[in-house]
Amino acid sequence: MESTDRISTDNGIQIEKFKQLVGLASLINSSLDQSVIRMRAIEAAKTLLNAEEGSMMLIDRNTNELYFDVVAGETGTLLKKVRIGLDQGVAGWVATNAVPQIVNDAGSDPRFYSAVDKAASFETRSIIAVPLLFQGRVLGVLEAVNKITGPFTQEDLDLFVSLSDLVASAVENANLHEELREAFFGIVLALADALESRDTYTGGHTQRVRHYCQSIGTALQLGKNDMEILLLSAILHDIGKIGVRDAILCKEGPLTREEAALMSEHSKKGAEILSNIKALRNVIPSVMAHHERFDGNGYPDRLSGEDIPMFARIIAVADTFDAMTTDRPYRKALTPAEAFAELLRCSGTQFDPDVVAKFIPAIPEETE
Amino acid sequence: MESTDRISTDNGIQIEKFKQLVGLASLINSSLDQSVIRMRAIEAAKTLLNAEEGSMMLIDRNTNELYFDVVAGETGTLLKKVRIGLDQGVAGWVATNAVPQIVNDAGSDPRFYSAVDKAASFETRSIIAVPLLFQGRVLGVLEAVNKITGPFTQEDLDLFVSLSDLVASAVENANLHEELREAFFGIVLALADALESRDTYTGGHTQRVRHYCQSIGTALQLGKNDMEILLLSAILHDIGKIGVRDAILCKEGPLTREEAALMSEHSKKGAEILSNIKALRNVIPSVMAHHERFDGNGYPDRLSGEDIPMFARIIAVADTFDAMTTDRPYRKALTPAEAFAELLRCSGTQFDPDVVAKFIPAIPEETE
Incomplete structure (x- = not known):
């Protein structure tokens, strides 16, 4: 028993x-x-x-x-x-x-x-x-x-x-899964790099915008998922330029009205390129709207204020900050301090004031 | 008990x-x-x-x-x-x-x-x-x-x-995993499409080359894994052109020796773009070698015969067949039958005879 x-x-x-x-x-x-x-x-x-x-x-x-x-x-x-x-x-x-x-x-x-x-x-x-x-x-x-x-x-x-x-x-x-993820991010980054190689003045732009977005995302205490969407949007924000002709993309001097119109198609074009990719559906709104202005004078949809997706408002600041702090054919780079002043001047018109207020302390003055 | x-x-x-x-x-x-x-x-x-x-x-x-x-x-x-x-x-x-x-x-x-x-x-x-x-x-x-x-x-x-x-x-x-896979293939395809949009003459080229490679891969009874490598190579074979200037890429007429040299960088450039992506390591050799010739007179490495990776030999045939059967600025498209004759004429010099022999029966004459 x-x-x-x-x-x-x-x-x-x-x-x-x-x-x-x-x-x-x-x-x-x-x-x-x-x-x-x-x-x-x-x-x-x-x-x-x-x-x-x-x-x-x-x-x-x-x-x-x-x-x-x-x-x-x-x-x-x-x-x-x-x-x-x-x-x-x-x-x-x-x-x-x-x-x-x-x-x-x-x-x-x-x-x-x-x-x-x-x-x-x-x-x-x-x-x-x-x-x-x-x-x-x-x-x-x-x-x-x-x-x-x-x-x-x-x-x-x-x-x-x-x-x-x-x-x-x-x-x-x-x-x-991790290997596939790496491949996915790898191809996205590699292609963003290759795209930039057509325009000697924007080399490294995508990487820097991504970096700035990461800093501000950290300051905003974004969750892992949101951070990923923000960073993918940052990497892909200019992907629509892949279809823009060199004559416009690399022009050394101001664009004609017609050329500017073609160039400004790139945000829409970018959204279109990504539209068939289910896993990127969360990225599309920010790629589409990264040239909208807080006062409603941007493109393509003249959205204003909080109607502009949050991540697009972040990318707009990061994108412009990088453009200002790098040399261009027609002007020398501003210092970070000068660029911060310019962001503040345009806070509330071009940019979301909240984003500008979060951005400046998140980026060190002696930024790379 | x-x-x-x-x-x-x-x-x-x-x-x-x-x-x-x-x-x-x-x-x-x-x-x-x-x-x-x-x-x-x-x-x-x-x-x-x-x-x-x-x-x-x-x-x-x-x-x-x-x-x-x-x-x-x-x-x-x-x-x-x-x-x-x-x-x-x-x-x-x-x-x-x-x-x-x-x-x-x-x-x-x-x-x-x-x-x-x-x-x-x-x-x-x-x-x-x-x-x-x-x-x-x-x-x-x-x-x-x-x-x-x-x-x-x-x-x-x-x-x-x-x-x-x-x-x-x-x-x-x-x-x-499937969603990420779709995203990966989606972005690769979308970018190949966008790349083509710069050159009106090559629209749909990538998709057709992929399609031809699929037919020949089926005829060769490739396993799932090999088929995937072949198709990814086919989609990415021209990705190096992303860095080629429009003035060369879209030139209507013969290229100068210098322009041709720059253009022929694209296979090397493509391999370079992909070189940091671990999951694509199997794709790189075919992208690199898709302009090698069976007789050793191709580029970039003047490889010949079986030293040229198998999938590169397949892409070479599919690529040329598609070029011949579509209109170009300087000539009308050949019919599929005419293009087949041309493949046979160059079999053993430009192309691997085995691949040509497999390719022709795999592609219907009234091909799209």
Whole structure:
């Protein structure tokens, strides 16, 4: 009786653990953000195995090292700089051999690597470590340390291997997504650069406008999502110029009325270029409206005040500030201080006064 | 004794089921491809619940319908066209109410919708259906039909809800990834289009070259990955022209030696533009080499024969074919038949004979 009871209770615990695992798996896999996955994986490791600490290390294939790369604010920011060779520590061994390990007396294991403990002012007693395997490739190591309720067991290892399979998928998906994101931003930036290369006077303009927008976005405490929309809008604001002829785009001197009209098509054209891209629908309004004026005398729609999308009002200031502080064929660059004065003079007519008031303190006077 | 034994056995089965679930979850989450996820989710539903059939339906938010969109080759291609209103069937009810349901006698349930059975020549007896929920939003419905070993139970429902949580994350991640992919391709295409808008004679060139490359890629039975590299290369092959001045790009008449030299920089320039984008590293060689000639008299590196990357040899043929079959300032377009003759004449000198031999039958004579 007693032994079947125990088995039944143990089984009950196992079921609970597996239910817990499935819940944690859903949570981990519901993000494509590497740092979110990492934090959740660490929490899952601790919860599932009743461990004091958890960690997730990834392999840097350039240096063949494991790194923690712990996100800011997390306990153990000290670990951030620690890198472990693939021949160091239990984690290094697990990464190299792709075999899960339980070490219930860390001090007596010759593989134990105390440098990490020192860096984190921590005392490791027991370790359970499993490789993060995706389609036969080792991506990193998932580790839990110091089981609170006794030694790590084979059941713990089974659960942990299952968890690491789920984490490995999440890590791989996040990698793929991140690579695509990089490609997306890369092509956008590369093309903005290439566009500028036609006009020697505007070289670096897009990058600087992006930089100014980032400063003001930070000052406005924009969330991650809004910041991304603002920066994409900044990068793409002049993309409509891709269709403008050199004779107008690069003209050294004032444009005729007709040329100016063609040139001012670029904001509309830009919006048009982006119109078929679902993921960029939030960017279009600011690209469209970055030449609107606060007093309603801008283009293309003569919008005024708060009818102009917020991010377009920001780009308008950043764009003009950069134009003023760089040399042009027909005049030398203003100093930042002179340009600030000009922004203030046109605050309320050309520019949103709130944006100007936020912009000036956000940009250092000796700006690049 | 007997009853604890049974509990212990039942628990043992539950543990096995949960282990199975975790394994299936890893499998489902190891893809960002909607159709792969769908197939694996259906297989998982069948396996986990001992059911005869499984299905996964997603909600089309434009029409408020559930659709199967079953991939080719799968059993039940007949279902592909079936769409279910959110007020129809058990699945519609589950999608609308976001509440899991067991229906062990389908015939007597007023919600049962027999049209799907008719479309698939199938007889539904029992149904278990759960909403695919991601952060409170219903993405679709996961369903298993006709349990082989008896009625569906509460334990089945628990497992199925866990599975659907995991599938929902996978579906959502795939959606996000797909959206980013669309954005990436969208911006690349939009910019290629915009680039062409500077030169009235080449309008649509990029799209046509892509189309020809797709035909020849199909004829060569390229895998999905290679096809993608080929098509991206085709779209981006002239991207280096973004930096070429109009005076050269749009000149109506032969170029001077100097102008031609500048123009021929575009393949190198294109490779340079793409060089910082990790995800495009496979595209660069073909962009770089699409003006190399099979006999070694091309540019920029005077490569010859098989030293020229395969996809560059394909693009060279597609590119020239399109140039020949469209009007130019200095000559009318050739007919496709005339252009084919010209390709054959230059086969082995300008072009790879194998590519020409594959190209001609792949392109219909009355090509657009």
